[in-house]
Amino acid sequence: MNCYDYIIVGAGSAGCVLARRLSEDRSTRVLLVEAGPPADDFWIRAPAGMGKLFRSEHYNWCFETEPVPTLRNRRIYWPRGKTLGGSSAINGMVYVRGHRRDFDHWRDLGNPGWGWDDVLPYFRRSVCRPGDTEKGSESHGLLTVSDPSVLHPAALAFVEAAQRTGLTRLDDFNEGEQEGVGLLRATIRNGVRQSTYDAFVAPIVARRPNLDIRTGAHVHRLLFAGVAATGIEAEIDGQIQRFHAAREVVLCAGALSSPHLLMLSGIGDAEQLRRHGIATVAHLPGVGKNLQDHFAVRVQARTTREGSYNQYLAGWRKYAAGARYLLTKGGYLALGSSIAAAFFRSGPQVAYADMEVSFRPMTVSYAGTSEAVVDDFPAISASVYRVRPDSRGEVILRSADPMQSPAFVPNYLHAPEDIGAMLAGLRRLRQILAMEPLASFVLEELVPGKEVRTDAQWIDYMEREGQCAFHPAGTCKMGNDRMAVVDARLRVQGVERLRVVDASIMPVVTSGNTNAPTIMIGEKGADMILADQRAASRAA
Template identity: 40%
Template sequence: MQTYDFIIVGSGSAGSVLAEKLSASGRFSVLVLEAGGSDRRFYVQMPLGYGKTFFDPDVNWNYKAEPDPGLAGNADHWPRGKLLGGSSSINAMVWIRGAREDFDAWAAAGNPGWGYDDLLPAFKALEDNQAGADQWRGVGGPLHVTDCSGAVHPLTKRYLAAGQQAGLPFNPDFNGAAQEGVGVYQISTRNGRRMSAARAFLRPAMKRANVRVEMKALATRVLFEGKRAVGVEYQQNGETKSARAGREVILSGGSVNSPQLLQLSGVGPSALLKGLGIRMVQANENVGAHLQDHVGINYTFKGKLPTLNQTLRPWWGKLLVGMQYILTRSGPLSLSMNNAGGFFRTDPAATRPNMQLYFQAFSTVIPKSGERPILTPDPWPGFSIGLSNCRPSSRGEIMIRSANPREYPRITANAYSTNADVEEMLAAVKFVRKIASMPAMAEIIEEEVLPGPSITSDADLIQDFRKRSGTVYHPVSTCRMGPDPARAGSG
């Protein structure tokens, strides 16, 4: 069994950074285990290619949540990255830090060093902001951040104007002094290519002699001596292998895979592990519990002006934007579908925004039979204003179904399971309609397609967003930290 100083399970946003930082001095050997394969794929590197990877089993775990009463019984699709870079290699690339108040709340809860002012130097150091450095932003870091304000679809200006007419301020930088308002989203790309955690951090680290990355290596169990983690068992190419850690085993498999691996290894809820015949190493009822996730919905409109639908639907349009991207690394394929967005409060008395907005000059209501909706622009000029909750109070869980590491865990999201989440979403969708009713937008809207003008009562609006909402792919807290061991899933 080969020994490394550090074993990192998962090469996603956290694992890639850890591999780079831990190996930088040359003093420590680092093994990274990645269940997926390489990120060197065309549709991974092309920013808008995430529409192609949304269901691709070669790069995506393609999890399916349990049927959710809060979502009218729908079983939500949960894409998660299964390749170098993890979900940073298949996400929508919008570059936004959390709100200052969120980090300060972490510190106030007994986690010193996690306040916004504590973390700001790290935020600035990791980025290379195209728009330049200031009190809040950094340059010269490994991860390039692109300013898209000159490249977004012309309809974006109307959305920004309507947001201001509805009472929101214009925000030139969501990563600056404040987050509230409407503005153009920055994205993690460089020269028209996705800037994933793998590209920014892991690939440079892989050039070092003290870093080894094993792909197609599924971690199946953390090896313990007593209650100390000393290694990892994994499957690769049909073989079961093991590696030993001289210093630490670091789990960075994300909100699904990390609690799954802990539970498989004997760390988790006691009744669950006993029921599955897994030897208990440490009972911890918090592992896999406390799941939080942002839930979102789109309001879709048929417009009077051209949108990306007219560009991306016909074969000749696909050919033109494809050639533009290949030759110049520019155009729609070099961007995120979320051109702009914003943050707002459903309660004016609140101290911080509780809702996020997304503007897409694109719509996908009527897919062709057999095609995936995300890939099929509508045959008419459509666009969407979407939104998601920032701090849901609903809680779910992720629990293994068996001792088989290849069986997907049970994901119970429990969306909209609290009155608070329902009430704030109701207020939020009404505000989306307010934006759409402002002169800058109203004069170019032919009709509201979804949910449609017949949906007006509170009961109908709630029924609609339960039926049409879904995850926006930000699950957290299944291995939550904290000073109280009785409440944390990690120490």
């Protein structure tokens, strides 16, 4: 009963796509295992519920980094989804594919088939947009990507103000060119969050008996016969169970957990594995290396009442907003984390936009609680981050105990180029805030405050207050050099019947939010697996 053709570890942004595609052949048995619980919660479905999920230990791994020397030895909080849908069930829902040059660069690094023209069909295959003449079908168009449900005046003012600083207005950030300003699209369908589980798996669960889903299944290690992956060992309800794969095991556990599971299973730097008493199956020193994330710095400003929607989500009015959402699935509770964004270059020497500003006409604080609480005064917030940082970190095995998380070392701002770019980005944001028509809404800058002017003051603020943008990637990078972990077909090097299909395979993180490209990786990875299986069958 525990034998399958394919075993997929992790029901996140890529794993759910794979489960859908690999199970389309009803003669193929597929197992999808997820460490977290089912995603049955009102606050997962309601887009505004992301604030309640930000530190929810039930649906969130709530990771923390090691102390970061460049950030005053602060530990940075890293939320990661722990439920069906993975991080797509708790994220800000922003859908940004990245710049065409991101993928052409992947191809030029020695990964044929990963250029923009190669991956664009996979992006398009996933998505259905309301109002499109060609609706989604059984084989594609499963994920709804929609425009903001409310066009707040401050968001429109941000777009116009950014245009007046020299940026071009873009109707869509997702067709390969990003430099400019515009409104963001989100994975929201009729006012309800669409995680990858909702879009790809939930509609087929009842009618695909060949797809088996196990939640609460914490995978301890992969099983091998020699160098061939044969299955997994997982803990379910306190019991250790083994599951066997006749064809392949596919890791989709994400940029933090996929390298961890590889190391626990004997794939990684042999010396590091030996220190923890783990026998080496394959010496791959790049496992866990090349960690990249978007380091974010926020600016907040108090506004006129018309410049923010805080007042509609605070005090007694939040109950009215809740009632409106329950009745219509509309209003402010149906919005994603950011409504508008601007992409621009930090300097003339940069080939294409390397900075992003994400804008929202509202602010939240935590005030010692585990939930984000909307402030009771009108204000706006924007986050600045370099979308292609030069700094690199790593995931380090801390113990052979699979229940102990590894050490996360992000090395934010380790590269001087990242500091210079962030300074340019923050100054550009201030220029936008000071430009009409947005300037008419702004009363005063709250964070960091107008007294912060010099480079030294800005750097001090970044070190004290900077956080992550929740986009870790790159820790099982695709390539053909000595630090590569998977090849261009996402097969783990040095072993057989094992692939990694998630954000960890990115050689360089994409220019923007990472959920959309991770879904694309799932689509392309599924096609590769099926094509290779057909080729093997013909050869046999």
